[in-house]
Amino acid sequence: MNICMVGAGYVGLVSAACFAEFGWKVSCVDKDVTRITRLNRGEMPIFEPGLNELVARNMASGRLQFSTIMSEAVRKAELIFLAVGTPMRRGDGYADLSFVFEAVDEIASHLSQFAVIATKSTVPVGTSRAIEERLREQRPDADFAVCSNPEFLREGSAILDFTHPDRVLIGCEDARASELMQQLYSPLSLRNAPIMFVSRESAELAKYAANAFLAMKVTFINEVADLCEAVGADVQEVANGIGADGRIGPKFLNVGPGYGGSCFPKDVTALIRTAREAKSPLSLVEQVELVNTERKIAMASRIQHAAGGNLRNKVVAVLGVTFKPNTDDMREAPSLVILPLLQAKGARVQAHDPQGRVNGESLLPRVEWHDSALEAAKGADILVVLTEWNEFRALDLKELRSAMRGNVLVDLRNVFSEELAQAAGLSYQSIGRQAHRKLKDSHPPKQSPAMRDVAVSHEVSA
Numbered sequence: 001m002n003i004c005m006v007g008a009g010y011v012g013l014v015s016a017a018c019f020a021e022f023g024w025k026v027s028c029v030d031k032d033v034t035r036i037t038r039l040n041r042g043e044m045p046i047f048e049p050g051l052n053e054l055v056a057r058n059m060a061s062g063r064l065q066f067s068t069i070m071s072e073a074v075r076k077a078e079l080i081f082l083a084v085g086t087p088m089r090r091g092d093g094y095a096d097l098s099f100v101f102e103a104v105d106e107i108a109s110h111l112s113q114f115a116v117i118a119t120k121s122t123v124p125v126g127t128s129r130a131i132e133e134r135l136r137e138q139r140p141d142a143d144f145a146v147c148s149n150p151e152f153l154r155e156g157s158a159i160l161d162f163t164h165p166d167r168v169l170i171g172c173e174d175a176r177a178s179e180l181m182q183q184l185y186s187p188l189s190l191r192n193a194p195i196m197f198v199s200r201e202s203a204e205l206a207k208y209a210a211n212a213f214l215a216m217k218v219t220f221i222n223e224v225a226d227l228c229e230a231v232g233a234d235v236q237e238v239a240n241g242i243g244a245d246g247r248i249g250p251k252f253l254n255v256g257p258g259y260g261g262s263c264f265p266k267d268v269t270a271l272i273r274t275a276r277e278a279k280s281p282l283s284l285v286e287q288v289e290l291v292n293t294e295r296k297i298a299m300a301s302r303i304q305h306a307a308g309g310n311l312r313n314k315v316v317a318v319l320g321v322t323f324k325p326n327t328d329d330m331r332e333a334p335s336l337v338i339l340p341l342l343q344a345k346g347a348r349v350q351a352h353d354p355q356g357r358v359n360g361e362s363l364l365p366r367v368e369w370h371d372s373a374l375e376a377a378k379g380a381d382i383l384v385v386l387t388e389w390n391e392f393r394a395l396d397l398k399e400l401r402s403a404m405r406g407n408v409l410v411d412l413r414n415v416f417s418e419e420l421a422q423a424a425g426l427s428y429q430s431i432g433r434q435a436h437r438k439l440k441d442s443h444p445p446k447q448s449p450a451m452r453d454v455a456v457s458h459e460v461s462a
């Protein structure tokens, strides 16, 4: 089977390499010349655990190749996947489909045999049908079918997610296309992964509904954490208590500074727009978006409060800037809101992230970058954990404390324990844990008006 993967980003590159590993022949096409040149030199344009080896192995076997030229790859392919970006459209929050349609227009002129065009990109309900109409207009003679095949992999564990999925969802209404898709995923169905065939609209909507649900789960536990602080409960214990219930499940019940990343924020907003347009608003999801936006601002207030209320000339050491560990992806990371707010209040920010610096440097001006947590902590008044990279768990807090000027540790991911921090001479603040009870009376308001003003001006200028 010959596959053409359009887009060599987080989804396209991982999918292309995994399909090649299944034994299929894959041509991965991207219009970004630098990206393709680097891939052909054996360099990964993104950080994803295990990807380097997987790509190298499949390039060496001749099953995986990279190109900037669409024509040959499309002509040979029985399956053409669209894995291009669908970012949030500026101004109205809808999904920007310009990359998708640009790719479709390019594919159109090269279709030569029966081919399935499948969207791996997250696209609003109705997009498969729109792609089909667009192709029919341009190539009434061509033999093709358009399917939806949304991708559910997570950055940081993308290869494992792709090769061991909870399910593969295929929106397909064409018998020949169904057969090809079944064959494509046969290495997974042999391992008992459920391959689900549904309508194209259901597949498209399911992807957005899944992300909105997960964003809601994260937001829910974040709000419960605030309540825990107010009433003296421990959010870890509450999360364990509810997560053990099979109807709820333990995943996505980790507290933090609010969800971010390349998917949840844009997909939640796009779903809200779709629902409003369909005159069937999702008020619950609208609230999730609002609460999450406010949470990031509240976290900046929390850090300010921990610094004694005034950040002027304070040095804040930040550990982790990516939206989650094991990725270099900075898209919509909470750090992009929190750090500028701290700077606007007069703080100097010293940061360390194992992979985030390359993408973070241009997005976070005036941040001083360091190669280790210890270097970042030097001379700091406050240490803030923003992303729960595994290697932070093993840090020697005593060593960090002695490098610091101050003694405050604000742990926005609950990586450490109060006992450990205290033993290192640090004054410890985490999220939603009982220790906060004693701070209750002196707690800052959920969001200070001053912080909100700065945040709004930041968002407008971003």
Ligand code: NAD
Binding pocket: 006, 007, 008, 009, 010, 011, 012, 029, 030, 031, 032, 035, 083, 084, 085, 086, 099, 100, 102, 103, 106, 120, 121, 122, 123, 151, 152, 153, 154, 155, 262, 263
């Ligand atoms: P990305 O920005 O990392 O990669 C997109 C790639 O497509 C870029 O390299 C870009 O150069 C290329 N591209 C754009 N237009 C092109 C064209 N006309 N021809 C060839 N190449 C083109 O994006 P991503 O994170 O891989 O996301 C892709 C899609 O998958 C999005 O719709 C996203 O919502 C969805 N998705 C992402 C994830 C994730 O974790 N990143 C998970 C599931 C679904």
